[in-house]
Amino acid sequence: MTDSDQILTVTPRVTPSGPYVLDVVGELDHHTAHFLSEAVNEAPFDDHGVILDLSGLTYCDSTGITVLITAHQKSQAAGSPLVLAGVNPDQMRVLQVVGLDQVFTFRPGGAAT
Template sequence: MLFAPGDARLTLIAALRHDSDAIIIELGGELDVDSAPTLREHLGRVWELSGVPALVLDLTDLVFCDTAGLGELVRAFKRSQARGVRLVLTGVAGPMRRVLELTGLREVFEIRPTTADAMSGLLRPF
């Protein structure tokens, strides 16, 4: 476990939307061994699309992430690199920020404060 969940067990909530410049997946609740397949399923739909320039994963409402969840984020990074899709994480704060820093993944992922920042940053090369 990377950090402890709150008192109430939440499931992963994922909302997918398509913008002209990116696909945005907003994650909420818990990204753990039980819910990581849900994220993998959403990402599978993204990888099936052609011409996706960027993928934004908004973690603002994510309250918990274990190693399985972190592994799914790394898998998304690797798949995005292999497909030439720019991956941006947004809403990374608190324990999630700390975990990314401790694991060295903070330097791997492109991270922006908000989805709006990510969308404006997509106009610039990474």
């Protein structure tokens, strides 16, 4: 897959007095998960925390869920909050089925901070 075939974008943005936000748009699967994984690795897990804005996410497979779990583990190790924002009902159902609704912190809607 070349960059021109990329169907996932991850755009970092720093909010003035709050968390670091990663806007995730497109399909998160085994072909594109490395884009989010790299962004998570570069995110400053600090006192302000990190928000993964998934309101633009159209698809997420098990590889994508693994990246989300890795982000959670990184936040826990750093003592930094991690929030998943804008999770659509279908994705939430999958997270509930595998029990991850008990692991993550959620915010309805996007991360418009």
